[in-house]
Amino acid sequence: MEAKNPRRWWILIVLCLSTLVLVIDNMVLTVAVPPLAADLGATPQDIQWILDSYILVFAGLLLTAGSLSDRFGRRKVMIIGLALFGLSSLAATFAADPVQLIVARTVMGIGGALIMPSTLSILITVFDDTERRKAMAAWSAVAMVGLVGGPVLGGALIAWFWWGAVFLINVPIAVIAIVAALALMPESKGPKVKPDPLGAILSVVGMTGLVWTIIEAPHGLNWTSLAAAVLGLVGFVVWELRVKEPMVPLNLFRNRLFSGSSLSLTLVQIGNGGLLLVLTQYLQYVLDYTPTQAGLAFIPMAGASLLFNALGATLGAKVGNRVMIVAGLLTIATGFGLMSTLDADTGFVFTAFALFVLGAGGGMAMPSAIAALMSTVPPAQAGVGSALNDTIQQAGAALGVAVLGSVVSAGFTNAMPGSAPEAATRSIGEALALGDGAIAQAARSAFTTAMSDSFLISAFAVVGAAVLALFVMRQPKAAATAEQDRQPAMAAHH
Structure with missing residues (x-):
């Protein structure tokens, strides 16, 4: 296609809108959880499924969606995804019970999976090397606006x-x-290749089985979903390495740059995955913030992310991706360490500072990590390559929500006094609903203790990511320079 499409900047606006709808949706839902739960009579498990049903389907279908966009047309797949997302959002608006909302969220996950890989792959194909950095910066800025505006608008x-x-x-x-x-x-496609239906089925079964197993872990190990995860993922890897025209180029993982950045992104997203869910409940249940105030509380994090994203993209081209990734990850770990010290009496200033540090670290690390990862993907496989990037991040986020959500849930139950009613030990929302002052105080203390443990786990996960980046992402200086020249720094959009 033409390197200088005359409509390329208008096309960028469309891509930004398509990404914005996903970013806003993910952010506003965290603010809506408490009133939603009260109105629909949703249990803690219902709430987890309302959140996880979207992530489960989204993560499971991303690779297949990326392959479909390369094969049948990236614009076509993105439009179908937007239509599904819009219709299911309308259904969610008028859901009368948790089951209806979970079904709507599931369809939204299908739509989101079709949208996300297409936006990044279209951007890569519409803009040439001379303008792609500028386009990515604009795309990232819109995502940050969604990050800031989502909770505020939702509140x-x-x-x-x-x-x-x-x-x-x-x-x-x-x-x-x-x-x-x-x-x-304009429409854009990858080269004609044989369809890989078995690879698609195995990837969906493996990813959904993995996330399902983790979600159900607090209630007991689900052997069926665990077996599906192991058989699906192992079968997927074996099949993709053997088939002549694989759906996903797994040989990319032999590249130290790709494997190091992908593992780092996974660990970061595990840490970030449960942050919004846990912190929103802390702000509203423990500090008694309104939904609007809870949304405004995330402005320091989003603002720092936007500021340091531009700084990280600029410095990354000068000092190298690995240096920026390690520095950013260590900053994120510091932020999680600060978050682990929050208690029921913490004021907004300290919370805002901790969130600012988290946002600054993400702004430094994520553009370089994604730039390093995407620089190894062949342009002909832009759709499935961007889907692989999204899958890595979404799998980490799904694991983070499931694992940290389970840690907080189990920690809360264990920290509640034995004399408390059974309903009060299930969740802080149910404990506060009882209207007993002593139980409410115990619930706030128990939730804060459980939250601190989850943030410490996040801090260790991100330190692990920094160590991985430091030692795995080594490459000759000449090769590193070539990679930076070939691909612009790309900003995180989850």
Whole structure:
């Protein structure tokens, strides 16, 4: 296709809108959890499934969606994804019980999986090397606006209307993006290759089985889902290494740059995965913030991420991806360490500072990590390559939500006094609903203790990511320079 598409900057706006709808949705839902749970009568397990059903399907289908976009057309797949996302958001808006909302969220996950790989692959194919860095910076800035605006907008919508409005806002954005894509965007495809249906099935079974196993772990090991995860993932790797035209180029993992950056991203997302879920509950249940105040509390993190993202992208081209990744990861670990010291009496200033440190670390590390990863992906496989990047991050996020959510849930139950009613030991929301002052105080203390443990786990995971990046991502200086020249720094968008 033409290197200088005359509509390329308009196309970038469409891609930004498509990404924005996903970012906003992920952010506003965390703010909506308490009022949503109260209105629908959702149990803690219902809430976890409302959050995880989306991630489960999204992570499971990303690789298949990326392959489909390369094969059938990236614009076509993105438009189908936007339509599914918009319609299911409308269904979620008027859900009358937790089951209906979980079903709607599942369909939203399918739509999201079709949207995300297509946006990054279209951007890579529309812009040439001279302009791709600028396009990525704009795309990243929009994602950060969604990160800042999502919780604030969600809090305002809940205060002015009701929790369903956080889903309804997705509908006009999806419609505008679809109309603009049809009017402005050219179609692009990868080279014709044989379909790989077995690889697609194995990847879906393996990823969904893995996340399902972790989600169910606190209630006992689910041997069926564990078997599906092991057989699916092992079978997928074996098949993809043997088949002549694999759906996913797994030989990329032989590249130290790719494997080091992907493992680092996974560990970072495990740490970040449960942050929003846990911290939102802390702000609203422990510090008694309103949904709007809880949304505003994330502004220091998003602002720091936006500021240091630009700094990280600039410095990354000068000092190298590995240096920026390690420095950023250690900063993130420091932020999680600060978060682990929060208690029921902590004021907003310290919380804001800890979130600022977390955002600064992410801004330094993530652009270089994704730049290093994507620089090894062949342009002809842009769709499945960007899907592999997204899968790595979403798998980590899914594991983070499941693992840290389970740690907080189990820690809360164990920290509650034995004399407390059974309902009060299940979740802080149920404990506060009893209206007993002593139980409420014990619940706030128990939740804060459990939250501190989860943030310490996150800190250790991110330190592990820094060590991996330091030792695995070594490569000759000349090769490193060539890689930086070939691909611009790319900003994290989850």
